[in-house]
Amino acid sequence: MSALNDRIKEAMKDAMRAKEKARLSTIRLVLSAIKQVEVDTRTELDDTAILAILDKMVKQRRESIKQYEDAGRQELADVEQAEIEVLQEFLPKPLTDDEIADLIDQAISSTGAESIKDMGKVMGILKPQLQGRADMGQVSGKIKSRLG
Incomplete structure (x- = not known):
């Protein structure tokens, strides 16, 4: 059994006891996605x-927020933002830009990457280290600019 899964289930029980409907709903979505x-x-x-x-x-929620804001539906964007805040409770602390840059440097030097063709090797090393701690789209852009 995963320690993180246990933590999420405990949070669900706490949200039920505290009658926090929005939080409970988001946590149930997480458990449902895991179960699926x-x-x-x-x-x-x-x-x-x-x-x-x-x-x-x-x-997914960040993309929804952008679409809702573009459509002038701020109340829906606010709901998505509240869900992000609940989800982030279970993610590790995000890395700073400097920490990400250091990890990129290490990955490039350890793989001997020299061009965009080597991007897959670099991402292969970084993905497990950065999962849940950085926006992989932004990381990908930083690697491209370094190797490009």
Whole structure:
């Protein structure tokens, strides 16, 4: 059993006791997404896989916020932002830009990457280190600018 999964289940119980409907709803969405992947893959997920799910859920909500704001629906964007805040409770502390730059430097030097063709090697090393701690789209852009 994953420690992160246990933490999420405890948070669900706490939200139920405190009658925090919005928080409870978001936590249930997380547990449902985890369960769905476990059923589909017929495996029990570890913390890394759960972090990937959480990361994906945050990314989806950021995209929704942008669309809602573009459509002038701020109340819906606010709901998505509240969900992001709940999801981020279970993600590790985000890395600073300097920490990300250092990890990129280490990955480039350890793989001997010299051009964009080597990007996959660099991302392969960085992804497990950065999962849930950085926006992988932004990291990808930084790697491209370094190798380009």
